[in-house]
Amino acid sequence: MSEHSQSLLQAATEVAEYAARVAMRWYGAGVAVETKGDGSPVTIADREAEREARAWIEARFPQDGLLGEEFDDVRPHATRRWIFDPIDGTKAFVRGVPLWGTLVACCEGETVLAGAACYPAVGETVSAAPGEGCWWNGARASVSTTGTLRSATALITDSRFLERPHRRDAWHALAAEVAVCRTWGDCYGYLLVATGRAEIMVDDIMNPWDSAALHPIITEAGGRFSDWRGRDTAFGGDVIATNAALANAARRYLLETPDHS
Structure with missing residues (x-):
């Protein structure tokens, strides 16, 4: 694994897990739900998890752009940008169903340099970078061989x-x-x-x-x-x-x- 790829993959994994822990503070707590303009739900957990993820990246990669579901685009013309979904599956989250996750990607243009998804309510994290494999709770992950x-x-x-x-x-x-x-x-x-x-x-x-x-x-x-x-x-x-x-x-x-x- 190249040092550059390793650094980005590690960062994506760490910030996804960090933001997921932030979201977990409200999981199962009967959090209030608002409806956005597109009809999708949002909660304080979504906003605070993304806010913390953005701050984490800003502190370590201050030249990079930031794009997320809940807040405005930052440095949209930066060569590299980080893309966040603090709670993918908010409808599940607000109902206490554990099938939701926190997504983080690092991209250059339309090339994804590293991606991570943390599912804290089921205790699973999966992450990958091109040419470096996919990692599931620290072990290599692979798709099935089912052929029919x-x-x-x-x-x-x-x-x-x-x-x-x-x-x-x-x-x-x-x-x-x-x-x-x-x-x-x-x-x-x-x-x-x-x-x-x-x-x-x-x-x-x-x-x-x-x-x-x-x-x-x-x-x-x-x-x-x-x-x-x-x-x-x-x-x-x-x-x-x-x-x-x-x-x-x-x-x-x-x-x-x-x-x-």
């Missing part, structure tokens, strides 16, 4: 959000073929794919703070991460993540044709 849809587990955050009919139809066709179909979604679904406990995870709408950290985690675990048009990107606005063995089979159902772009 009939044996696969497919996940989605909420199929009701597939508003475009062709995507809804594609998902239901795929779901009918797999062994298990569940909504263990948000960032938790990507943890399951990266660690071999599920094979397919899809999301219809993803902001940069939702997806950036997850790209190296899936790819360095041996999987494939693309948008619904098949592009290998963390910034496509939607995601299909799979193990390698089912990458083509799953995408035959899900990838959009030019007529559906």
